[in-house]
Amino acid sequence: ELSSCVFKIASVSFRTGLQATFCCRKRSDFLQFNNQKNLAKFRGPGPDYYLKNYEDDIVRSDIALDKQNGCKVANHPDIMLELQREKAASTQLVLLKEQLSNIYSNITITARSLDKLYNFVDCAGLHLIFGINALHRNPDNSWNTSSILSLLKYSAGKKYNISWELGNEPNAYRSMVGRAVNSTQLAQDYTKLRTLLQSVRYYHRAHLYGPNAGRPRKNAILLLDGFMKNAGSVVDAVTWQHYYMDGRVNKVEDFLKTRLLDTLAEQITKVTKVVNTHTPGKKVWLGGLGPAWAGGINNLSDTYAAGFLWVNTLGMAAVQGIDVVLRHSFFDYGYTHLVDQHFNPLPDYWFSLVFKRLVGPRVLAVRVAGLQRKPQPGRVIRDKLRIYAHCTSYDNHNYVRGAITIYIINLHRSRKKIKLAGTLRDKTVHQYLLQPYGTDGLRAKHVQLNGEKLLMVDNEFPELRPKTLRAGRTIAMPPMTIGFYVIKNMNANACRR
Incomplete structure (x- = not known):
């Protein structure tokens, strides 16, 4: 659902x-x-x-x-x-x-x-x-x-x-x-x-x-x-x-x-x-x-x-x-x-490899409309959707300085949709969605990236190929998954230095 x-x-x-x-x-x-x-x-x-x-x-x-x-x-x-x-x-x-x-x-x-x-x-x-x-x-x-x-x-x-x-x-x-x-x-x-x-x-x-x-x-x-x-x-x-x-x-x-x-x-x-x-x-x-x-x-x-x-x-x-x-x-x-x-x-x-390839040391604060709810008296609201953002790694030559990487953890048992707003809205996004591979579900010891199983090939890392999401498209996070999203050509001031 x-x-x-x-x-x-x-x-x-x-x-x-x-x-x-x-x-x-x-x-x-x-x-x-x-x-x-x-x-x-x-x-x-x-x-x-x-x-x-x-x-x-x-x-x-x-x-x-x-x-x-x-x-x-x-x-x-x-x-x-x-x-x-x-x-x-x-x-x-x-x-x-x-x-x-x-x-x-x-x-x-x-x-x-x-x-x-x-x-x-x-x-x-x-x-x-x-x-x-x-x-x-x-x-x-x-x-x-x-x-x-x-x-x-x-x-x-x-x-x-x-x-x-x-x-x-x-x-x-x-x-x-x-x-x-x-x-x-x-x-x-x-x-x-x-x-x-x-x-x-x-x-x-x-x-x-x-x-x-x-x-x-x-x-x-x-x-x-x-x-x-x-x-x-x-x-x-x-x-x-x-x-x-x-x-x-x-x-x-x-x-x-x-x-x-x-x-x-x-x-x-x-x-x-x-x-x-x-x-x-x-x-x-x-x-x-x-x-x-x-x-x-x-x-x-x-x-x-x-x-x-x-x-x-x-x-x-x-x-x-x-x-x-x-x-x-x-x-x-x-x-x-x-x-x-x-x-x-x-x-x-x-997870670590993808993080090191995409996430740079500059950390960005994220404001998410619709996520932070007002807690009831005596109750702490703990979000099951975790969203973090960094400047994209300068060592990744697939992206120019100014790009932003967002990584999302969806702990919900249902799919969640995230819409980029403001200056992020009209930018192309590269998706790196990591999901368990095989029939073991969350106990899986293998991972798939955008539907493709990750394996070493002749002692070499496989190419981490993103899926391109067109500008303005809503990000759909499957239940209990982790995804990295690079906002290309963002030209963010904090990420150009």
């Missing part, structure tokens, strides 16, 4: 900026650096070479390390790819077992592993933020820096452009390892790390982020408050994490609750209030974001349904002045991955 209500997007105006990126840092507090190319004994080539040395070769495989030849995909036998997948699957089981038992083992990253990681990041055009182990501590509970200086010197010698962060959810250390680190000690640790960075010439101006506190409940807020009081000036941006729901949830309907989506705004308010009390104007980053804690939810956190939380997070964070959001994760335990066990993109990966 078609909805009779037509929403008019009446105006847009400049606000702030946003970037999205991805992270995996759960085990950073058990990581040690060893300045060796490889810890395993080299056995030499032979008939079972790839079986005996696959861990070493995985490190060297996908991205060619010879930068003189540029970034290229290395060619290896099919057995190597299968071994990579087997290793990824077995590692995930180990990580999940550790999470469930709450008993964690130390892991070592070698110089070669760091080389591989950095070359991947560099070739992908990303920036590496390295999470340093904060749980390597002396008997007096002070931070032990014995392996950190070696890591810094090695990275500096390679001229690796890296930013740094110390620890992961320090407010949860007591429950995880039975040892607490209070705000005063954490502030001293960050001050010490800043001093170490300044002692290595290449990193004396490197960026440092923290304290990466957990969800802003009582303990996390108290830790953040004490940290900002004692070391707020040490970090370049304040980081914290947000999870929407309990990992035991198993209903797709829970991902559609507007009350759940709105919890992020409440958490942002708590964090920014503490930060501005001690260091007004300090940047605040959402340093970790997942649909659910405890590893996420099987067949939900990695499906189309989770996209409502992810895309709404990007829009809401931008409006609230958060200009960087990091999402869990490419690879980790649990079910919040961006790729499956065969390294094929899952729905949130495709």
Whole structure:
């Protein structure tokens, strides 16, 4: 049944900026650096070479390390790819077992592993933020820096452009390892790390982020408050994490609750209030974001349904002045991955790709006639139609500066119509409508763009082809879908700068 209500997007105006990126840092507090190319004994080539040395070769495989030849995909036998997948699957089981038992083992990253990681990041055009182990501590509970200086010197010698962060959810250390680190000690640790960075010439101006506190409940807020009081000036941006729901949830309907989506705004308010009390104007980053804690939810956190939380997070964070959001994760335990066990993109990966291709950092305020209703006494109106607007990304050469990208989340169970009004009315619109693909509905792990299934082709992204809507045409949003709409040739003043 078609909805009779037509929403008019009446105006847009400049606000702030946003970037999205991805992270995996759960085990950073058990990581040690060893300045060796490889810890395993080299056995030499032979008939079972790839079986005996696959861990070493995985490190060297996908991205060619010879930068003189540029970034290229290395060619290896099919057995190597299968071994990579087997290793990824077995590692995930180990990580999940550790999470469930709450008993964690130390892991070592070698110089070669760091080389591989950095070359991947560099070739992908990303920036590496390295999470340093904060749980390597002396008997007096002070931070032990014995392996950190070696890591810094090695990275500096390679001229690796890296930013740094110390620890992961320090407010949860007591429950995880039975040892607490209070705000005063954490502030001293960050001050010490800043001093170490300044002692290595290449990193004396490197960026440092923290304290990466957990969800802003009582303990996390108290830790953040004490940290900002004692070391707020040490970090370049304040980081914290947000999870929407309990990992035991198993209903797709829970991902559609507007009350759940709105919890992020409440958490942002708590964090920014503490930060501005001690260091007004300090940047605040959402340093970790997942649909659910405890590893996420099987067949939900990695499906189309989770996209409502992810895309709404990007829009809401931008409006609230958060200009960087990091999402869990490419690879980790649990079910919040961006790729499956065969390294094929899952729905949130495709949402992220479309977002990065179309959405620029300049955020626009949206006025929607017919959407905001007057609440009844004692009742909060929570909109099931979420509309956000940005200047179109300047990196997208299909659109000239001045174009506007609007992205819409329709949580209604009926189709909604949106009519562009005012100066937007007579402009051609490119539609990028993302819907679940297949018979699983919102639990789908595949996405279609304008009716066409999105798939990697020969390790290349498919062309993201828009559907052109003629000027003046009403945008029709199917029920429970997400769409991006580029208003071409808008020549908006805020988007020409």
